[in-house]
Each structure stands twice: as C-alpha cells, then as structure tokens.
Amino acid sequence: MYKQKKERILCDILNAYHDLKKPDFHFVMETYNSLKYKEVINDIYSLFRFKVKDNTDLNYDVCISLEFDYLNKSMCLYLSLVSTYAFLLYDDKVIDCHDDVYQSFTNLIDILFSNNFVLLKKNELLYEFDIDTSPFSVKDKKASILGLLFSFGLSVN
Known part of the structure; x- marks a missing residue:
C-alpha cells in the first residue's frame, strides 16, 4: 500500500x-445516523x-454490513463508519477492479x-499498524486496517 494512503487511513x-488508548466510539451512531450514510444505504x-x-x-x-446474493x-459489502472506506467480499475473496465480479456491479461501485x-x-x-489493541477489548488481535476500520471479528483470506 502506498505510504500516503496508509497515512491517510491512520489519520482517519x-x-x-x-x-487510541481510550477510544471514543460515539462516532459510530453519529455516522450511522448521518444523512450521507442513510442515502447510500437507500x-x-x-x-x-x-x-x-x-x-x-x-x-x-464499526461498519455497516450488507449481504446479498x-x-x-x-456477497457482502462492508461500509466503514470510521470514514468512507468499503470493501466487497464474494466467495471468501476480497473483490477489486481486476475481478470479473467487479464488472457486474458497476451500479453499486458508482454509488460508492x-x-x-x-x-x-x-x-x-x-x-x-503498531497499535495496542487492548483498549478495543480484543485479545491477541493485531491492529489491522480491517479491525480498526470495520471489525476485529472479520477475517479475509
């Protein structure tokens, strides 16, 4: 990942x-109830x-998790409530622009x-990231972008 993108994500x-030593989770409900996220979901x-x-x-x-067939x-779509990040998971694989499935969802991609x-x-x-995750009430979990932006309960192969 480009250094600039990693820095932007850490900043978000x-x-x-x-x-991060005493995380404030008030943003979760504020973002979830925001007009922007309601419009995207609609x-x-x-x-x-x-x-x-x-x-x-x-x-x-700290994400919205939507599933469809x-x-x-x-296929699952995860929308981070931390900031405007998302990912698609299909057949246990993270989908990007190089996958054929990606081409089938141009309308969804356009919305995002x-x-x-x-x-x-x-x-x-x-x-x-080199961050202590104990304040997040998770044990033996690394401070991955996946955990910090979406959920420490998620894994991707």
Missing part, C-alpha cells in the same frame, strides 16, 4: 477514535430491491464512488 482512524436497497440483508452489529463493529453465493467511498483491496485491509 485517529480522527474517529480521538485517542441507494443500495433501491438497486437490489429488497434482496439485501443487513447484518450490521453496532455493538461490536449473486450467482447463488453470498459518487459518495467518495474508497474500495480497499485485500493487502490494504491486512496492513497492520
């Missing part, structure tokens, strides 16, 4: 949590017409890009 993480629901399952768990995660398999979301790739999600 610090802006959201305020203090646009996604209108795109898939009631085929979207909301798996969001705001008690444990594509070719008889589940028009709302300034950045789609992260697998290697970006797995990047780890």
Whole structure:
C-alpha cells in the first residue's frame, strides 16, 4: 500500500477514535445516523430491491454490513463508519477492479464512488499498524486496517 494512503487511513482512524488508548466510539451512531450514510444505504436497497440483508452489529463493529446474493453465493459489502472506506467480499475473496465480479456491479461501485467511498483491496485491509489493541477489548488481535476500520471479528483470506 502506498505510504500516503496508509497515512491517510491512520489519520482517519485517529480522527474517529480521538485517542487510541481510550477510544471514543460515539462516532459510530453519529455516522450511522448521518444523512450521507442513510442515502447510500437507500441507494443500495433501491438497486437490489429488497434482496439485501443487513447484518450490521453496532455493538461490536464499526461498519455497516450488507449481504446479498449473486450467482447463488453470498456477497457482502462492508461500509466503514470510521470514514468512507468499503470493501466487497464474494466467495471468501476480497473483490477489486481486476475481478470479473467487479464488472457486474458497476451500479453499486458508482454509488460508492459518487459518495467518495474508497474500495480497499485485500493487502490494504491486512496492513497492520503498531497499535495496542487492548483498549478495543480484543485479545491477541493485531491492529489491522480491517479491525480498526470495520471489525476485529472479520477475517479475509
């Protein structure tokens, strides 16, 4: 990942949590209830017409988790509440612009890009910061972008 992008992500993480030794999670509900996120979610629901399952768990995660079917398999879209980052997971694989599946979801990608979301790739999600995760009530978890932007309960292969 480019150094500048890593620095931008770390800056967004610090802006959201305020203090990583005593993280402030007030941003979660504020962002979730913001007009921007409501509009994005409404646009996604209108795109898939009631085929979207909301798996969001705001008690444990700092993201919105939406699931829908594509070719008889589940696809998940994760929208970070820390800042405007997202990723798509299909068939246990993080999808990027080089995947055929990506081309099938141009309308979804357009919605995300028009709302300034950045789609992260697998290697970006797995990047780890040298941050103590004990204030996040997780044991033996590394401070990966995936955990800090989305959920320490998620994993990607």
